[in-house]
Amino acid sequence: MSTSRVSTPRGAGRPRRVTIADIADRAGVTAAAVSLAVNGRPGVSDATRARIMDIARELDWEPSPAARALTGAPVLAVGMVLARPAEVLGNEAFFGAFVAGLQEVLSTEDYSLQMKIVESTEAEIETYRRWFGQRRVDGVVMVDLRQDDPRVPALEKLGQPALVIGGPGHHGSLPAVYVDDAVATTLLVDHMVGLGHRRIARVAGTAEFFHTAQRDRAFLDRCEELGATGVLQDAGYGAQGAAAATEGLLAEEDAPSAIIFDSDEMALAGSQVLLENGIRIPQQMAVASYEDSALARTHRPAITAIGRSAVQYGRVAATRLLEIIDADRRRPLPDAAQAATGEVRAIDPQLIVRASTAGADAG
Amino acid sequence: MSTSRVSTPRGAGRPRRVTIADIADRAGVTAAAVSLAVNGRPGVSDATRARIMDIARELDWEPSPAARALTGAPVLAVGMVLARPAEVLGNEAFFGAFVAGLQEVLSTEDYSLQMKIVESTEAEIETYRRWFGQRRVDGVVMVDLRQDDPRVPALEKLGQPALVIGGPGHHGSLPAVYVDDAVATTLLVDHMVGLGHRRIARVAGTAEFFHTAQRDRAFLDRCEELGATGVLQDAGYGAQGAAAATEGLLAEEDAPSAIIFDSDEMALAGSQVLLENGIRIPQQMAVASYEDSALARTHRPAITAIGRSAVQYGRVAATRLLEIIDADRRRPLPDAAQAATGEVRAIDPQLIVRASTAGADAG
């Protein structure tokens, strides 16, 4: 009876948390046996295991994650830091769905997602350092990949499970998951050309993000391949910029007959401008977006868009990250294997054709 | 030298994590002294404290949260469960900003936010149970308050720090933070009446949420007080419903001259319908929304809206939750004090007048 203990009611305090020792006492075994039983490890008879499980359920006991973490077990949490104005999150359809996809997979593995919004990239890196330093997370998801991103070398140095969302390229030796923007671009351009458009504009968002440059290149290349004229228009960030860019396009002598916007938000702002200028969509101008959302769907006309299936994206990312975490646990050599798991996974985008491009008589 | 230990390089493994013992060794004191020093407790001289802090910084050491949690310290995490289709998150401007406000305050106190998306209310309650049972969080934020919400009694029974977002009312003995929807409604109605509108419609969202009913009542009351006619139109959820509701209003014999929508998303959808029907905003129809967002701001015409300042809302909520957690730690009697902290805090909304109502010649 070495594991029995005096039960100190300690006044009117909260009831003492039930621990592994309580289960062990009740089952007439030691804590170690309970540990073996609940973790599905050999060393206890089936009968004893069943008895222990029953008691645990009855007493409503669950092992303390803190105590487990102390013995080196995974903490069952992954982190994601966002270094952007928080208000932006609310506007971006992509984000919510992505998180949902992440959660869906993480939840089934009993992992939780920890999020933090910070002011700067430095603060983001510092957060990674602390999270791993304190063992608050088993791995992290890094979003908003930029060109020559300082977070990449920082995470490489930490040598901890980290997954980059974005690419291909610019993620160093880190594993990455990305939607193939080149494929997405091809889908959009091909669609427009297929409808008869010969002069196609692309209204591009923040140049800072890696995918913007990638789309630019793919766009011009594909237009050229198909013998169409690609017009590149930089719009900076958000709706404001997109509206201005659209006005700019309309003012041109040889205006395009189709515009591809970088996001749903931009496409809506652009459409608004077209409407105000009496230009009918899709009859006089075809409109499409790289990003789908409820807004794109319910807008009239509904906007043709790339269904990146952000939810699916999130699912793939979570699955991949869990694989990485798992691999990391198996072998204690960080560097070599880190590189080995640095493999990249791409998700194929799909084109969702809607009214904003359908039946256009191109000109 | 009782705390010294054999350093086992163990092959090519990851370097051993630096612990409190390393700091103690280096400083020539025991771990207990280090603990006192870093926690700002008396019992160490200023000189020793400074030395310890220096070494800790130099060795890049931070106390392990797991070990601390094991001794009863707060785990420095708060949780939020969302039981709604994840895709919705992306569309709702409110949500992102709210989370941002939460984070802003939590981060300064070194708390992190844990989120989980679940399928059902039962799963949500189960999550609370497990989070608290495993001591994964110190407190939770409960959102999307409904009428006779089963989560309220569930959380009351758990007797752990929990803050309800929404009210007033329907949150039982739990503390709550809410935006005063009655005030918001008054602001909107007064504004419309002030512009000369005498027949005002309200296009309402999901009836399930508590605030919907509250707005309904306040809307009708205020209209009556001011001698205007309030028209209530149920729209169900989202843009689709709002568009249909708007069409319904237009079809009426005695159509209103102003419409107040429950959300920005709904206002945009409604505006679209008005535009298609050749009705000019705000000349022929004034439009306003209960929810502000970048979309409402950049839409043309820009939509008059209630700036609930979701960010501020989040800040207040986080501050309040931390207070509750703190209070909970001080006294070990859960029930009585729970009720004592059950106090409620309201946030006053503001009206942001934009083009969609400005200069309307009502009638």
Added chain:
DNA sequence: GACTGTTACTATAGCGCTCAAGTACCGGCA
């Protein structure tokens, strides 16, 4: 009938920290 091998456990230590109790040292004071 002594040996080997398995199974089903127990005993003990340790993860990294905190806390309560103990001790060494020092100045002050009658």
Added chain:
DNA sequence: TGCCGGTACTTGAGCGCTATAGTAACAGTC
């Protein structure tokens, strides 16, 4: 000189779990 009280630590135990080594009981083997 002896005692008191405070400061600055140390000692030891404990939080709840897991891992490793150890042991008792039993079956099988030549």
